[in-house]
Amino acid sequence: MNAGRLWRTVRHLSAEQWIFRFVCRGRLALMQRRPAAARARIDGAAAALPLPDPGRAEIAAIADIALALQTAVHGETFAGAPQGKFRLLNRDYDFGSIDEIDWRGDFHEGANPLRRMVLAYMGYAVPLLATGAPENLAAVAHILRTLDACNPWSGPGVLRDVWNAYTASHRSINLLSGLALYRRAGGRADPASEGPILDHVRMCAAFVRRTLERDIQFNHLMKNLTALTVYAAACDRAPRDFAFLKDAVPRAVRQNVLADGGHAERSPMYHALGLLDVRMLAASGLFTDSWRPLLGETQGRMETALAAMMLADGDIALFNDSWIGEAPPASALVDRPSPGVGRLPETGYVRLAGDGENAGDSVVFDSGPCGPDENPGHAHADFLSVEATVGGTRFLVDTGVPTYTAGTARDASRSAAAHNGPRLVGAEPIEFWKSFRVGRRGQAAELDTGALSGLAPMVAAARQSGYAPLGVDVRRLVALWPGEGLLIADLWLGAEPARARSGFLVPAEWQSGKGERFALDGRVVSVDVLAGAPTRPEPAAHWLRFDVERPAHRLEIDAAAISGGARAAVFFAWGDRPPPGPETLESLFDRLGAARTRQRHSG
Secondary structure (H helix, E strand, C coil): CCHHHHHHHHCCCCHHHHHHHHHHHHHHHHHHHCHHHHHHHHHHHHHCCCCCCCCCHHHHHHHHHHHHHHHHHHCCCHHHHHHCEEEECCEEEECCCHHHCCCCCCCCCCCCCHHHHHHHHCCCHHHHHCCCCHHHHHHHHHHHHHHHHHCCCCCCCHHHCCCCHHHHHHHHHHHHHHHHHHHHCCCCCCHHHHHHHHHHHHHHHHHHHHCCCCCCCHHHHHHHHHHHHHHHHCCCCCCHHHCCHHHHHHHHHHHHECCCCCECCCCHHHHHHHHHHHHHHHHCCCCHHHHHHHHHHHHHHHHHHHHHCECCCCCECCCCCCCCCCCCCHHHHCCCCCCEEEEECCCCEEEEECCHHHCCCEEEEECCCCCCCCCCCCCCCCCCCEEEEECCEEEECCCECCCCCCCHHHHHHHCHHHCCCEEECCCCCEEEECCCEEEEECCEEEECCHHHCCCCCEEEEEEECCCHHHCCEEEEEEEEECCCEEEEEEEEECCCHHHEEEEEEEECCCEEECCCEEEECCEEEEEEEEECEECCCEEEEEEEECCEEEEEEEEEEECEEECCEEEEEEEEECCCCCCCCHHHHHHHHHHHHHCCECCCCCC
16 A cells, blocks of 8 residues: 555545545445344334335426436347346346346456446336336336345445445436336336335335445435435425435535536536436425525536537537446537537636537537545546537547546546647656546646637637646647637646657547548548647547447647747648648747636636
């Protein structure tokens, strides 16, 4: 164990997180040591709860939200569940039958329990039950029986995956929503199947109530509280034991959602999932006097923020831990944003986008922190990175997420070299370890572009401090001429030029041609390196969807030496506009170096 790295990681934890690290881990250890007694306690707590009624109007409204989510995740494969066939994070598993489901398998994630958890979320039950077919209701009840039979609390790891608070929260919401949809579809009553499902949901609620993830907090605790709220909404009267939700939910909402509407964990994917949680909370009808104003206003801010993270192809930029397909497309959740420059000053994203016939040209620029200091587990070293579309097709792409399992692939996908940003070779702006641990971490902040006005119709600039321990200040300017081109200029103050490098990832659908040109469907993007020395595009990979590798081109630019540092600039052109001339470029770098940090405020 590296004591220094451990300290750099845990020193940011809040007092509450410190306390509950001991409380939650102690409770888990006790449950593992005496599983029969722990199960008996939860069974007793569950028996004291009222049985939920999935026929309530509030649950029907929540079920529509759950159906949109689970159709996005399982819409192509849910029909196979009654035969023991599942697609879990883009891998197919055929167990032959429900009775043969290997709940304790490693699912290509090794020691990481992610796919075991996804299987146990039972999200596929939502569209399955929405069919109203009695045989599907019986199949869901059968799946639940095998889940319980194969996952006794005495089993190694069970209380960390199939029966942890996060998984039980998902399962509770999905099963209640599924039953509501089954009834609405006119499914035939079947107490022999529906009764055990409702009993299991009640068990999940009691379990989550007593194992709240107050040590992790943020999106995990928010999911716990959302599940309990959904359960309470299914009761004629909220259980007395759930009265704490009145204060706990607003507190969690304020922790997760920043003033500009962005998610505190700075993941566009988790932002979209968090927006769905807020919509479920609002649909619950609980504590309307105190919740309704907060949730309504928060939902509006989150919708505006999600639009600012949307590229012109209608889906999110993949910064930090994000991938396509874990939530409905952004354009299905919110209206498309207005053209021009859209800023999320606290979250740290800037969107540049064209209008009219140039509406397909867009850029999202990462110019903020990697996440909340108390829990930056989903962070990547993507400071000052960009994703861009040309003509509505992604042209500059993020590496994405190949795995959550600790190891070489996870480390590489989180590194600075995996993103479209300026970096120092042989150094990292964030100290990553294991799957979700972060020690030393830099910050990024937007720069005031007032002195750069007039350069292009849309301009954004930012700096990052991840290399400050090495005495290096890194800055980037992004300028977009919709329908014509994109300029990216990088400046390293205090850097050794030999270590300063910028990299860009282009999907392989864009064919690489001579003279540094990329072509797709008749559209051509030329690459003009204005400062620095380019390398020939090399074969690379990216993961638009979790664990689905796709080929790409990696273009690297070695920075040019200047007095006191280094610089690089590249102009991607798809119109007739010529690149900026030497005098314009010289002035640009002077002003970029002198720019001050933009004051952070929302609105």
